[in-house]
Amino acid sequence: MQKLLGCCTALVLFTSPAQADTVAAAVAANFSAPMQAIAPLFAQATGHEAQLSFGATGKFYAQINNGAPFDVLLSADSSTPSKLAAEKKAVAASQITYAQGQLLLWSAQPGYVDGAGAVLKTGTWKHLALANPKLAPYGAAGQEVLQQLGVDATGRTVLGENIAQTYQFVASGNAQLGFVAASQVMKDGQLQSGSAWVIPQALYSPIRQDAIVLEHGRNNPAAQALLDYLQTPAARAIMQAYGYR
Template sequence: MRQSVLRRAALATLLLLIMPAAQAAEVVAAVAANFAAAMARIEPDFEQASGHQLTVVLGSSGKFLQQIRQGAPFDVLLSADAERPALLEQSGLGVPGSRFTYAIGRLVLWSPQPDAFTDGKAYLKAGAFRHLVIANPVVAPYGAAAQRTLEQLGLWASLQDRIVRAEDIGQGYAMAGSGAAEAAFVAYSAVLAGRKPGSQWLVPHHLYPPLDQDAILITRARDNPAALALLDYLKMPAAREVIASLGYDLPAHRPEKSAP
């Protein structure tokens, strides 16, 4: 009788040990480069809270869209815009109703030189610089926002010979930080996370379209518990606190979006 009780206890202990492993899953997230610092903080907390494994791939939203269309094994897209997740939903590559805004980005003009400028608009109009970095507007929403800002200021055409296009917003920040360019349009989150001395000008909202950053569940992962858990986690107070601390605005509420 005693041995039977011990066997049942041992079996119960074994089940407790193997159940989390059986339930654990992996999610591969394609994440816009501007969200790198936030994701670095969210990743370990999500893994600890959920028991799932998260693999983060950083890059430009436009390239991720192309790769997903070509069958890249991503489970979730955290885009730097709302347009590309909507396109995935419309084409059947994204799960209908899973799309929502997880952050609203801010564009900033930044220079590693502390005395470079206080008034970014005046600095740009004076043009006393050799190189100005922006992310590639074709594939990077922050690059498109930078282009729109320069167009609004009437400077896009006149600065063409000094504009350097980076692969994505992360590369743009690195280029300016290394001295390859005097200034760059980057994500405000990168400046806050980098904590480097320098000059910064938060671009007024009216100079560029809102940088609503949407997440979506890729259709191939519709039954992946880790992917579902990650999207849920991004809506939770712990994740929202991290996102807000890095300079992003947050929507008042986060309902899932319907396909247009």
């Protein structure tokens, strides 16, 4: 009996690591901070490991079409996952909305951006940072805000490849202000630095962020496990702390 128990214990120790898988996740740049906080909790809860790559949703779409070995996409919009599903490059039934983004007008300089965004029309700013609208949904949202307010930023816009680079333009002072994601400058509902205007939802289309299992991850248990974990109270609490709805 003792020998049999010893064999069973050895078997469990041998097979447990095989149950853990790695999921390669392409993550929208705006979701960098919360995802870095969620990943270790996901590993602790499931035993799976998430390998994270951050970038512009548009660039990820091109890479996936060119065969990039990602298992899941955490997009900055809902249309890209839907498009990948329609093109048979993703598992349609797996698509979920994991967050809704919030857009801010932000300056690294305290007191520069007022609470109503009047600085866009009255300020003496020379450069406004904006994520490339063709690649980044947050950039497209910022462009909508300018159009709604009738602000002509022609010749004064500095385009970032993604929302992370856009933030850097403002943080470094290369742009006096810019459109960023709330998750980049807020924590626990508080602005961490500079000054900002929380832009009313009525001024831009909702930034619904969807995730989907890609064809490369169809048979990877960790891929669906990650999407499931994003819907848990623990993950949602982190998202809310970073300003996601």
